[in-house]
Amino acid sequence: MSSRVLITGIGSVSSIGLTIQELTDSILKSDSGVSRKTRLDSILARSLPTAQIQLSDEQLKSRIPGLSCKNVYSRTALLGMLAASEAVAMAGLTQSNCKAAGLVNSTSAGGMDKGEFFYADYLKSPTKGNLKFAQTHDCGDAAEQMAALLHIEQYITTISTACSSAANAMMHGARLIKAGLCDVVVAGGSDAICKFTINGFNSLMILSEEPCKPFDKNRTGLNLGEAAGYFVLESEASVKRRGAKPLAVLSGYGNACDAYHQTASSPNGEGAYLAMMQAINVSGYKPTEIDYINAHGTGTQNNDMSESVALLRIFSENLPPVSSTKAMTGHTLAAAGGIEAVMSVLAIQHGWIFPNKNFNDAIEETGIVPVTELQTNKTIKHILSNSFGFGGNNSSLLISAC
Amino acid sequence: MLIQNVYINGLSGISAQPTFDETFLSGNIQEPTAAYKKGVEPDYKQYLNPTASRRFSRLIKMSLVAAQKSIAMADGVMPEAIITGTGLGCLEDTEKFLGALIENHESMLSPTAFIQSTHNTISGQIAMMITCYHPNYTYSNRYFSFESSLLDGILMLQDNSCKHVMVNAADEVIPSVHTIIKRMRLWDRSESIAQQAGMPVTIGEGVVSMIISSEKKNSSLAQIKAYKLLYKLPAESSIEAQLQLFLQEASLSVTDIEVILLGMNGDPSNDCYYEPVRTMFSDSTQLVYKHLFGESFTASSFAYWLGAQFIRTQKIEPFCILSDKQRAPKHILVYNQFRGKYHSFCLLTDVEV
Numbered sequence: 001m002s003s004r005v006l007i008t009g010i011g012s013v014s015s016i017g018l019t020i021q022e023l024t025d026s027i028l029k030s031d032s033g034v035s036r037k038t039r040l041d042s043i044l045a046r047s048l049p050t051a052q053i054q055l056s057d058e059q060l061k062s063r064i065p066g067l068s069c070k071n072v073y074s075r076t077a078l079l080g081m082l083a084a085s086e087a088v089a090m091a092g093l094t095q096s097n098c099k100a101a102g103l104v105n106s107t108s109a110g111g112m113d114k115g116e117f118f119y120a121d122y123l124k125s126p127t128k129g130n131l132k133f134a135q136t137h138d139c140g141d142a143a144e145q146m147a148a149l150l151h152i153e154q155y156i157t158t159i160s161t162a163c164s165s166a167a168n169a170m171m172h173g174a175r176l177i178k179a180g181l182c183d184v185v186v187a188g189g190s191d192a193i194c195k196f197t198i199n200g201f202n203s204l205m206i207l208s209e210e211p212c213k214p215f216d217k218n219r220t221g222l223n224l225g226e227a228a229g230y231f232v233l234e235s236e237a238s239v240k241r242r243g244a245k246p247l248a249v250l251s252g253y254g255n256a257c258d259a260y261h262q263t264a265s266s267p268n269g270e271g272a273y274l275a276m277m278q279a280i281n282v283s284g285y286k287p288t289e290i291d292y293i294n295a296h297g298t299g300t301q302n303n304d305m306s307e308s309v310a311l312l313r314i315f316s317e318n319l320p321p322v323s324s325t326k327a328m329t330g331h332t333l334a335a336a337g338g339i340e341a342v343m344s345v346l347a348i349q350h351g352w353i354f355p356n357k358n359f360n361d362a363i364e365e366t367g368i369v370p371v372t373e374l375q376t377n378k379t380i381k382h383i384l385s386n387s388f389g390f391g392g393n394n395s396s397l398l399i400s401a402c
Numbered sequence: 403m404l405i406q407n408v409y410i411n412g413l414s415g416i417s418a419q420p421t422f423d424e425t426f427l428s429g430n431i432q433e434p435t436a437a438y439k440k441g442v443e444p445d446y447k448q449y450l451n452p453t454a455s456r457r458f459s460r461l462i463k464m465s466l467v468a469a470q471k472s473i474a475m476a477d478g479v480m481p482e483a484i485i486t487g488t489g490l491g492c493l494e495d496t497e498k499f500l501g502a503l504i505e506n507h508e509s510m511l512s513p514t515a516f517i518q519s520t521h522n523t524i525s526g527q528i529a530m531m532i533t534c535y536h537p538n539y540t541y542s543n544r545y546f547s548f549e550s551s552l553l554d555g556i557l558m559l560q561d562n563s564c565k566h567v568m569v570n571a572a573d574e575v576i577p578s579v580h581t582i583i584k585r586m587r588l589w590d591r592s593e594s595i596a597q598q599a600g601m602p603v604t605i606g607e608g609v610v611s612m613i614i615s616s617e618k619k620n621s622s623l624a625q626i627k628a629y630k631l632l633y634k635l636p637a638e639s640s641i642e643a644q645l646q647l648f649l650q651e652a653s654l655s656v657t658d659i660e661v662i663l664l665g666m667n668g669d670p671s672n673d674c675y676y677e678p679v680r681t682m683f684s685d686s687t688q689l690v691y692k693h694l695f696g697e698s699f700t701a702s703s704f705a706y707w708l709g710a711q712f713i714r715t716q717k718i719e720p721f722c723i724l725s726d727k728q729r730a731p732k733h734i735l736v737y738n739q740f741r742g743k744y745h746s747f748c749l750l751t752d753v754e755v
Contacts, residue, residue: 140544158543200516391526
């Protein structure tokens, strides 16, 4: 029953591009979406750098044909719809392919952007607040909206495991395909910036006042971003039947729990170590065959140290090129695993290694020096993409050339 | 999907009924005095240290205690995955942080409520409580929140990546959400389930924790033989046709199902979808439970608790009976849906079947 899980479509929306083409152009220019420009009406967002998509909800909505003008859509749903429809179009799925497909969505904030509006009115009086806003609050709303747009009918679900969400969505999708329950699964994650998350991360004192510097000795925290990254995962039989052209293979995946602290990572990076090892073991490849690691690398003291320790435990002196792309996209929470896996597919297609921007000095204890300039013309066959989150949720994907 | 060797080896539930001490099974039925079906909470002191009791919301505490009990029932196994389904997550902490954010204009916020507000807090805290480094998942998708968790757990047992998986359901009610749900006319309604006298369905809360294993034990409660989730019925199909197919795959016919557990909730726009199924299974004893447990995104998890207990005890709680055919429960079909979407079928059977 076990066969390869192929990737036949990718789609993404982020502060450095509303389409895969725009993302590709931004990567070639090593652009960063981190800035002090804010669309979000928040005191904190005005004072701290973030990586926002500078389009209003109405502007996003106008880019998606077929949405009802009467409906309220959370920003998370809008970002998800844009990226997932790009992935579906790239894969060339027909409406009848979609009807039999599954959707494994993921988000951490869900419709909190609309929930905040609602609750501010509700606090004035329990009879106040637009219920249409409240109805988009839960995580499942975005999946229903996306399924309606894409005509997905067989199965929908949503994972919410903080910053590892999208990677976990890909794993559930892969299991559905391997078990033969679905031939095609649209999987990924979406998260919009809202007051709740920016205030939450600020209360944890891990937001940087400067553009983030992943893996740098003098790193001062992370920059929040918003994005969506989606995949069409497909069985080999379905790819053959449709005559589709696979872009890459989801060859391995691992999920482990750090079981250490609700928000902090352990000093020995146990969860990260286990997740990466599991991904490598599932793929059947050897650690020495990994050509590039797209690290979680948020720019916080805690994550980058813990992840570095875990990387050295696995690869020691044979560490492949490593970089974090969060200085380009910001930390996009549930979407991070999605957009970083999308970038991993681009790295395989184009032979790229991404720059870890803003890096100057290595962390003394680990000495890891990430790649700082875009490298081209590389042969990239296997990429490990890490996504670690709150609650000890650690996940790692291994994406390979076909 | 036909399933080989998936046994329910540990099971506990905290709900509006005395399910945690299991006196519900000997006829101890509660009529909650709260405006909604509030969970009958255990004495946390027996299970949690005082710091945890002070720091955690009711939902996290209920989940931790239920998890302890289901592990103990399964002879103390270390689950090789923890998967939790929650429709609305940790509402108490979410409201606390959101309220403070609005009232204090985005300043002077303590991180505690934020940390405990994320949906994955429950699975994460269970993992920390038992130091479990294994896969850890949280699903949150309306009426598939628990169902997807169970599906993923079954897939992990079937692909042999795990031998024991903990699957949980968890949802809490807070007064403001009760008010909002009432305004939406979603779950809190004055109508009662047809033929069940004077028991309108309201919003409910609680947690269920189960250990599913590929190993059969003397203490196994029941087994899961077949399982299917369907978000929407295909246009050319019907619910009857889907159920026929489901039973056929398990080499069973409609008459083999002694008991059917239905997720009816008193809302005519929802319960009408159960009518064809009731007609189809007219020879089966038909049970309902949401008048006792309340409705929520994860209320269906109580049907799994009830189904497994009825199979284990070979006795059916009379308060759940909608129509009685006096048949011994060896094959129980659990069916839930919401207004024509989110169909879930599960075939629970006696361990020896």
